[in-house]
Amino acid sequence: MPTKVENWKDEVYGNEIRDHLMEFAEDGxxxxxxxxxxxxxxxxxxxxxxxxxxxxxxxFMMRIGTPNGVIEPGQLEVIAEVADEYARGPAExxxxxxxxxxxxxxxxxxxxxxxxxxxxxxxxxxxxxxxxTQQACGDSxxxxxxxxxxxxxxxxxxxxxxVAQELNETFKGDxxxxxxxxxxxxxxxxxxxxxxxGDINDLAYEPAEKEIDGETKLGFNIRVGGGxxxxxxxxxxxxxxxxxxxxxxxxxxxxxxLFREYGDRDDRFNARxxxxxxxxxxxxxRDVLQAEFVDFELxxxxxxxxxxxxxxxxxxxHGDHVGVHEQPDGNYYVGLDVLVGRMAVEDVYELAxxxxxxxxxxxxxxxxxxxxxxxxDSDRLDAFLDESLLDDYSPDPHPFMRGSIACTGTEFxxxxxxxxxxxxxxxxxxxxxxxxxPDGVEDFHIHLSGxxxxxxxxxxxxxxxxxxxxxxxxxxxxxxxxxxxxxxxENPQFxxxxxxxxxxxxxxxxxxxxxxxxxAERDGDETFREFVAxxxxxxxxxxxxxxETSYEDPYMHNTKMTWYPYVDDDDMQSSPAPTNANDEPxxxxx
Amino acid sequence: MTTDVHQxxxxxxxxxxxxxxxxxxxxxxxxxxDFCGCETTDFLAEGFVDTGVDHPNxxxxxAGRCIACGTEGVTDWLTVGRVIDPExxxxxxxxHESIHIPADQRRVGDPEQ
Numbered sequence: 223m224p225t226k227v228e229n230w231k232d233e234v235y236g237n238e239i240r241d242h243l244m245e246f247a248e249d250g251x252x253x254x255x256x257x258x259x260x261x262x263x264x265x266x267x268x269x270x271x272x273x274x275x276x277x278x279x280x281x282f283m284m285r286i287g288t289p290n291g292v293i294e295p296g297q298l299e300v301i302a303e304v305a306d307e308y309a310r311g312p313a314e315x316x317x318x319x320x321x322x323x324x325x326x327x328x329x330x331x332x333x334x335x336x337x338x339x340x341x342x343x344x345x346x347x348x349x350x351x352x353x354x355t356q357q358a359c360g361d362s363x364x365x366x367x368x369x370x371x372x373x374x375x376x377x378x379x380x381x382x383x384x385v386a387q388e389l390n391e392t393f394k395g396d397x398x399x400x401x402x403x404x405x406x407x408x409x410x411x412x413x414x415x416x417x418x419x420g421d422i423n424d425l426a427y428e429p430a431e432k433e434i435d436g437e438t439k440l441g442f443n444i445r446v447g448g449g450x451x452x453x454x455x456x457x458x459x460x461x462x463x464x465x466x467x468x469x470x471x472x473x474x475x476x477x478x479x480l481f482r483e484y485g486d487r488d489d490r491f492n493a494r495x496x497x498x499x500x501x502x503x504x505x506x507x508r509d510v511l512q513a514e515f516v517d518f519e520l521x522x523x524x525x526x527x528x529x530x531x532x533x534x535x536x537x538x539x540h541g542d543h544v545g546v547h548e549q550p551d552g553n554y555y556v557g558l559d560v561l562v563g564r565m566a567v568e569d570v571y572e573l574a575x576x577x578x579x580x581x582x583x584x585x586x587x588x589x590x591x592x593x594x595x596x597x598x599d600s601d602r603l604d605a606f607l608d609e610s611l612l613d614d615y616s617p618d619p620h621p622f623m624r625g626s627i628a629c630t631g632t633e634f635x636x637x638x639x640x641x642x643x644x645x646x647x648x649x650x651x652x653x654x655x656x657x658x659x660p661d662g663v664e665d666f667h668i669h670l671s672g673x674x675x676x677x678x679x680x681x682x683x684x685x686x687x688x689x690x691x692x693x694x695x696x697x698x699x700x701x702x703x704x705x706x707x708x709x710x711x712e713n714p715q716f717x718x719x720x721x722x723x724x725x726x727x728x729x730x731x732x733x734x735x736x737x738x739x740x741x742a743e744r745d746g747d748e749t750f751r752e753f754v755a756x757x758x759x760x761x762x763x764x765x766x767x768x769x770e771t772s773y774e775d776p777y778m779h780n781t782k783m784t785w786y787p788y789v790d791d792d793d794m795q796s797s798p799a800p801t802n803a804n805d806e807p808x809x810x811x812x
Numbered sequence: 813m814t815t816d817v818h819q820x821x822x823x824x825x826x827x828x829x830x831x832x833x834x835x836x837x838x839x840x841x842x843x844x845x846d847f848c849g850c851e852t853t854d855f856l857a858e859g860f861v862d863t864g865v866d867h868p869n870x871x872x873x874x875a876g877r878c879i880a881c882g883t884e885g886v887t888d889w890l891t892v893g894r895v896i897d898p899e900x901x902x903x904x905x906x907x908h909e910s911i912h913i914p915a916d917q918r919r920v921g922d923p924e925q
Binding site for chain 2: 226227258260275452636637638675690701723
């Protein structure tokens with residue numbers, strides 16, 4: 223039997239939601255009938271709006287999808303304007319201030335505290351420079367990810383940017399693909415470093431060579447069914463299909479139509495295509511694709527480039543786009559480290575100015591929550607690197623700062639179990655000040671996710687932190703399960719969950735002890751990932767214990783039970799929400 | 813009026829009569845449960861898997877973990893609250909910190925995903 227969500231989608235979904243959204247915006251929050259809120263909140267996701275958690279009623283997170291993370295000249299300033307004007311809530315974040323932008327692990331932008339009444343003005347501003355929230359959330363083609371420097375990369379074999387653009391233009395707003403059984407995440411990469419993270423997407427285009435009629439051609443191998451959520455991580459599986467770039471959209475049509483027709487609409491927990499791949503296997507999936515969803519003969523897979531994948535591969539090459547890199551045209555791109563992906567709005571304004579002044583005005587978002595300024599003229603590179611903004615967003619950051627990723631967490635998210643971003647900021651600073659990395663270790667990834675949805679991609683980090691609870695002196699406190707040794711590369715590996723339910727204030731001590739053991743027991747210049755892979759679970763557990771240190775954690779209490787974790791009076795009953803368009807509390811029904 | 817119960821947002825919420833009422837991330841104390849070997853299971857709710865109605869009880873099976881022993885799994889049916897008067901549809905949540913006894917029985921309601 224179709225789920226409740228499917229029934230709502232049958233009634234109203236896709237493009238038509240916008241008209242309703244505009245009506246509610248005109249009439250105000252109160253115009254959404256209480257008994258229809260669930261249905262409308264589900265539908266609003268399709269237009270990039272996600273209702274915030276309990277205690278923050280009437281406020282929305284808004285996601286703007288930027289294909290391949292490309293923010294074109296003129297767009298960043300508008301993003302800053304929207305954040306400045308419309309993403310200020312009733313309370314301030316102690317680390318990031320009153321207004322900020324989040325760069326996400328899928329190369330999108332998230333703003334919080336958005337009021338439905340402001341949507342028409344926000345959409346007008348965004349659309350005036352070609353930005354959109356369409357399909358940023360919901361059951362359809364999501365923001366397309368890829369190598370963030372596509373078209374500007376010396377490692378590139380195919381410029382994947384036009385392909386990502388074509389897929390975006392084809393599948394954004396197409397009613398035939400507007401209502402899929404679940405989200406549909408796509409990665410397109412043309413470089414040989416593996417930085418598109420295709421392995422963790424529903425559909426992945428990866429560069430490959432194929433001999434066609436005696437001629438070697440460049441195109442894409444197709445993988446399907448990757449994803450990390452719900453303690454059911456899967457790597458995308460090889461479909462044994464190669465397509466030339468001009469057929470990339472045809473495969474996109476075919477695969478997403480197959481998902482639309484055969485995906486499970488009776489059980490949302492079983493709906494992602496990774497489960498259909500589990501059930502069918504790739505051979506059947508290829509056969510069904512060929513027989514029912516494409517009208518040309520599929521080629522078998524070509525010669526891939528996975529043996530050269532260095533991105534998050536556990537080795538000593540960064541591959542994360544932070545730093546100064548020459549483009550094929552002689553200009554430079556400069557990757558800046560944005561700790562946990564959050565940037566105060568005044569810094570976003572300043573970066574927009576600097577990108578204009580020193581580059582083409584374009585910036586790009588990475589899947590490690592960082593931002594890249596492209597097209598910096600070689601003559602002006604040094605002057606750009608001297609800008610004071612780069613003291614805070616460094617192109618040469620400390621490994622603990624560089625390697626930190628965190629999801630939204632209990633600050634705003636209904637799913638999360640623990641506070642995330644501010645905590646990871648504190649972890650990274652403490653580790654930087656107190657823990658020495660072994661010689662030669664310049665990359666060390668710590669991904670902190672608030673729950674099993676895995677938005678911070680914890681399973682592909684050196685150290686994976688996943689939100690949990692434990693008791694300390696009898697009291698419930700926020701905690702983490704800790705995994706080790708995950709990463710991508712030619713042979714991707716999900717982290718082994720080694721230490722469970724570690725109180726949040728003992729995590730830095732655990733990492734310190736773990737790295738001390740790594741330093742002492744490491745075999746030569748063995749990487750951390752190799753070190754972990756060489757040990758069984760028992761040996762890994764014996765390496766280190768959690769420990770209290772000088773690190774202090776202000777978020778040990780149940781932050782989910784507060785209306786906002788950082789205010790003095792954080793009691794749920796003290797929440798001003800729901801509020802009207804001017805952030806004034808609305809009268810209670812009680 | 814029929815009481816309408818379903819889970820939302822990837823199992824983050826139980827919605828009762830189209831109102832978000834019970835959220836994940838709370839600790840529930842479970843007694844007489846075969847979820848794990850602990851005398852009282854100190855259960856962290858990570859996601860609502862099934863929902864149902866056994867008037868007046870609103871029930872759910874919850875995915876999560878005993879934070880004392882680490883056992884992971886899905887609970888039997890737990891009462892998470894009550895709708896005493898189906899006409900008004902008003903929901904009264906249980907106190908999750910109190911002791912709860914899961915019941916392994918089918919619900920008459922229509923579980924929604």
